[in-house]
Amino acid sequence: MAGERVETDEGRYDYAQVERKWQEAWVSADMYRTPVAGNRPKYYMLTMYPYPSGDFHVGHWYAMTPADTYARYKRMRGHDVLFPIGFDAFGLPAENAAIKRGIHPRVWTMGNIDRMRAQLRTMGTMFDWAREVVTCQPEYYRWNQWFFLQFLKRGLAYKKHAPVDWCPSCQTTLAREQVVGEDRRCERCDTPVIRKDLDQWFFRITQYADELLSFDGLDWPERVKAMQTNWIGRSEGTQFRFEVAEESFDVFTTRIDTLYGCSFAVLAPEHPLVERIVTAEQREAVAAYTSQATRESDTERMSTTRERTGVFTGAYAKHPMTGQPIPVWIADYVLVTYGTGAIMAVPGHDERDFDFATRYGLPIPRVIEGGELPYTGDGKVVNSGPYTGLDSEAAWNAIADELERRGIGRGTVQYRLRDWLISRQRYWGTPIPVIYCDKCGIVPVPEADLPVILPPDAEFRPTGESPLLHDQAFLNTTCPQCGGPARRETDTMDTFVDSSWYMCRYVSPHDEAAPFDRLAADQWLPVDTYTGGIEHAILHLMYMRFFTKAMRDLGLVSFSEPALRLRNQGIILGENSEKMSKSRGNVVNPDDLVARYGADVVRMFLMFIGPWDQGGPWNSRGIEGIVRFQQRLWRSCLDAAAASGGAHPADAGLRRALHQAIARVSGDMDRFAFNTAISALMTLLNEVGSYRDAGGNSGELLREVMSALTRMIAPMAPHQAEEMWRRLGGSGSVHLQAWPEPDADQLRQERVTVVVQVNGKVRDRVEVPVDAPEDEVRAAALASAKVQAALGGRPATKVIAVPNRLVNLVVG
Numbered sequence: 035m036a037g038e039r040v041e042t043d044e045g046r047y048d049y050a051q052v053e054r055k056w057q058e059a060w061v062s063a064d065m066y067r068t069p070v071a072g073n074r075p076k077y078y079m080l081t082m083y084p085y086p087s088g089d090f091h092v093g094h095w096y097a098m099t100p101a102d103t104y105a106r107y108k109r110m111r112g113h114d115v116l117f118p119i120g121f122d123a124f125g126l127p128a129e130n131a132a133i134k135r136g137i138h139p140r141v142w143t144m145g146n147i148d149r150m151r152a153q154l155r156t157m158g159t160m161f162d163w164a165r166e167v168v169t170c171q172p173e174y175y176r177w178n179q180w181f182f183l184q185f186l187k188r189g190l191a192y193k194k195h196a197p198v199d200w201c202p203s204c205q206t207t208l209a210r211e212q213v214v215g216e217d218r219r220c221e222r223c224d225t226p227v228i229r230k231d232l233d234q235w236f237f238r239i240t241q242y243a244d245e246l247l248s249f250d251g252l253d254w255p256e257r258v259k260a261m262q263t264n265w266i267g268r269s270e271g272t273q274f275r276f277e278v279a280e281e282s283f284d285v286f287t288t289r290i291d292t293l294y295g296c297s298f299a300v301l302a303p304e305h306p307l308v309e310r311i312v313t314a315e316q317r318e319a320v321a322a323y324t325s326q327a328t329r330e331s332d333t334e335r336m337s338t339t340r341e342r343t344g345v346f347t348g349a350y351a352k353h354p355m356t357g358q359p360i361p362v363w364i365a366d367y368v369l370v371t372y373g374t375g376a377i378m379a380v381p382g383h384d385e386r387d388f389d390f391a392t393r394y395g396l397p398i399p400r401v402i403e404g405g406e407l408p409y410t411g412d413g414k415v416v417n418s419g420p421y422t423g424l425d426s427e428a429a430w431n432a433i434a435d436e437l438e439r440r441g442i443g444r445g446t447v448q449y450r451l452r453d454w455l456i457s458r459q460r461y462w463g464t465p466i467p468v469i470y471c472d473k474c475g476i477v478p479v480p481e482a483d484l485p486v487i488l489p490p491d492a493e494f495r496p497t498g499e500s501p502l503l504h505d506q507a508f509l510n511t512t513c514p515q516c517g518g519p520a521r522r523e524t525d526t527m528d529t530f531v532d533s534s535w536y537m538c539r540y541v542s543p544h545d546e547a548a549p550f551d552r553l554a555a556d557q558w559l560p561v562d563t564y565t566g567g568i569e570h571a572i573l574h575l576m577y578m579r580f581f582t583k584a585m586r587d588l589g590l591v592s593f594s595e596p597a598l599r600l601r602n603q604g605i606i607l608g609e610n611s612e613k614m615s616k617s618r619g620n621v622v623n624p625d626d627l628v629a630r631y632g633a634d635v636v637r638m639f640l641m642f643i644g645p646w647d648q649g650g651p652w653n654s655r656g657i658e659g660i661v662r663f664q665q666r667l668w669r670s671c672l673d674a675a676a677a678s679g680g681a682h683p684a685d686a687g688l689r690r691a692l693h694q695a696i697a698r699v700s701g702d703m704d705r706f707a708f709n710t711a712i713s714a715l716m717t718l719l720n721e722v723g724s725y726r727d728a729g730g731n732s733g734e735l736l737r738e739v740m741s742a743l744t745r746m747i748a749p750m751a752p753h754q755a756e757e758m759w760r761r762l763g764g765s766g767s768v769h770l771q772a773w774p775e776p777d778a779d780q781l782r783q784e785r786v787t788v789v790v791q792v793n794g795k796v797r798d799r800v801e802v803p804v805d806a807p808e809d810e811v812r813a814a815a816l817a818s819a820k821v822q823a824a825l826g827g828r829p830a831t832k833v834i835a836v837p838n839r840l841v842n843l844v845v846g
């Protein structure tokens with residue numbers, strides 16, 4: 035690790051040689067091995083593991099280098115740091131790419147991982163490669179299967195025949211979280227999804243719906259918390275029954291205070307009751323409308339711009355309060371898959387119902403005082419029998435109580451969240467460990483038989499059916515219970531299962547007895563800071579929270595949340611401020627940048643570009659500024675190493691600037707404000723320049739300043755800092771040094787006490803910032819009550835100031 039010195043050409047910093055040298059030295063010294071169990075406090079820093087797409091783009095660098103910087107910073111702040119990396123190696127893109135290129139997904143994936151490992155090394159990252167996790171390896175995915183079996187035992191995994199979302203392009207089912215936008219597209223390929231009725235496996239995430247709404251103790255961005263909260267969509271309301279002759283149907287409403295305003299009811303066209311209540315005269319019209327509606331997608335039916343249409347069934351329901359008959363309609367904007375598949379329509383206080391009532395000439399009574407109809411706010415209740423005169427909240431409670439008392443309604447909570455559909459009809463994923471036997475039914479694969487290996491030689495092209503269904507050797511097996519012939523489940527798991535618990539695997543990545551070692555988990559988990567893209571706010575981050583709670587209830591961990599602090603990076607755009615894409619021709623390739631500028635410059639520039647959570651456009655001129663900073667830093671280092679002068683009057687100012695910079699940079703690093711941390715270091719370097727210009731040449735002071743600056747830049751520019759550290763005579767690696775601490779006395783000297791005189795007579799003393807301008811000193815003096823008393827209302831005609839010492843106010 036001693037590392038020979040790099041000869042430079044006229045003091046120019048040779049990044050290529052230095053970076054190569056230290057990357058090799060760090061590997062051979064095993065610099066980034068995670069400590070086993072130290073006396074120091076632990077810090078688990080985690081960046082979302084990448085998908086092995088084959089190439090890191092500049093967005094990956096933007097995501098990962100600040101995470102690396104922060105991990106290095108925490109280590110220098112005295113923590114034992116766990117900073118692992120792995121690859122999210124299963125999933126559709128690998129399969130699709132492999133199909134396109136005619137190679138096996140495993141070959142494609144593992145080749146990409148090799149390439150990406152090398153790229154991650156060129157970044158100068160401190161990942162502990164001994165803990166690498168690759169999820170397509172049986173040693174990893176066997177534990178997905180193990181979790182599935184534990185979930186199955188406890189009713190957290192179940193199979194259900196249900197309408198599910200199907201992507202016709204990806205040829206697989208999707209979780210609801212993977213269907214995006216008003217027009218319900220596949221999040222991966224943008225194809226509109228269709229509905230299919232299939233037998234599929236689900237994880238019971240809804241069991242944790244309420245707990246997932248609590249973010250107590252979590253330092254997470256408000257935006258992510260709001261997105262999850264909306265997705266879970268908890269609404270408190272009332273479910274009650276409408277009677278229609280001998281039949282009845284249930285509706286759910288969050289506005290039971292408007293019940294007296296219900297002038298009709300609407301069923302989804304597919305609602306099973308429609309068939310039984312429709313009158314003979316209406317039967318034909320209802321059948322025609324229903325057949326039309328069922329041919330349309332939910333998306334079309336729910337579209338907000340579309341006209342509300344429907345057909346009267348001829349039947350009347352009894353209003354539960356007034357006993358009045360109210361007409362029952364069918365309309366395609368009510369979906370049988372959502373809520374109870376029926377609604378009470380309150381056209382005076384609901385926009386959709388208002389449109390519908392207007393179109394079909396149905397009555398629009400007002401029951402809440404307020405603005406123009408439809409009025410959707412709260413207010414005083416009117417035209418509502420005994421509840422008239424109450425405010426909305428009181429009426430809400432009173433009407434709900436009355437329905438409950440009569441046994442026709444009850445307060446309920448409805449969620450938008452649905453259980454997590456995990457079955458996929460694709461090849462490149464974890465086989466679901468279940469066997470079907472004609473005699474015994476669904477039989478879990480015994481734990482001792484795990485892993486169920488994904489057959490390497492299966493035909494993996496998608497057909498709409500699971501590829502494993504056509505692999506006879508995989509499909510046919512014997513029943514673990516009766517020994518008779520049986521068939522394996524051929525669907526594979528959603529790859530979001532893999533990433534739901536991978537943070538735990540890193541604590542003991544090669545454990546063969548358990549998904550992770552309990553002692554190591556107690557030592558390291560939960561994750562202290564987790565970083566990654568906002569696009570995972572609902573999918574990955576919610577699944578990971580669900581898994582953590584389920585693992586807690588299985589007795590596997592003692593905590594309830596996977597990560598205490600979350601930070602999302604912004605997006606790096608192309609130079610033209612548009613999203614980077616090959617078709618726009620604005621892609622910045624990090625490999626080219628590293629070849630041209632070196633990794634340290636690219637790292638620093640990405641962190642300097644702006645606030646990390648905001649991202650911004652790439653700027654090829656801006657990076658040149660960082661190159662100049664790098665060279666100046668290097669020259670100042672060589673200069674300090676050679677400086678031999680003694681004390682100088684400018685010393686105090688430079689020393690104060692140093693400690694201010696330490697305080698500033700430390701605070702910025704803690705806040706993830708990497709851009710301002712780098713600016714503060716640039717300012718300090720400018721101070722060094724001014725000091726030299728003023729004739730300062732104290733070897734001791736210059737080395738003290740540059741040594742601290744080197745340690746502070748080390749997390750951002752690890753290679754250059756390592757080289758500078760050696761040049762300055764430091765021993766050991768700079769990355770094992772302690773972060774500099776600001777000297778409190780030096781910071782205190784930022785303020786000085788100034789004597790205030792009035793006509794030459796001392797009247798008071800005031801504290802002002804060092805080198806404060808005369809205006810500020812004068813204002814501070816005038817703010818003193820004693821000085822005001824001495825002035826006696828007379829204005830100061832003249833001010834005589836001695837900087838940092840005295841101010842004399844002269845009055846006539």
Ligand SMILES: [Zn+2]
Pocket residue numbers: 201202203204205220221222223224225
């Ligand atoms: Zn798709």
Ligand SMILES: [Zn+2]
Pocket residue numbers: 471472473474475513514515516517518520
């Ligand atoms: Zn059997």
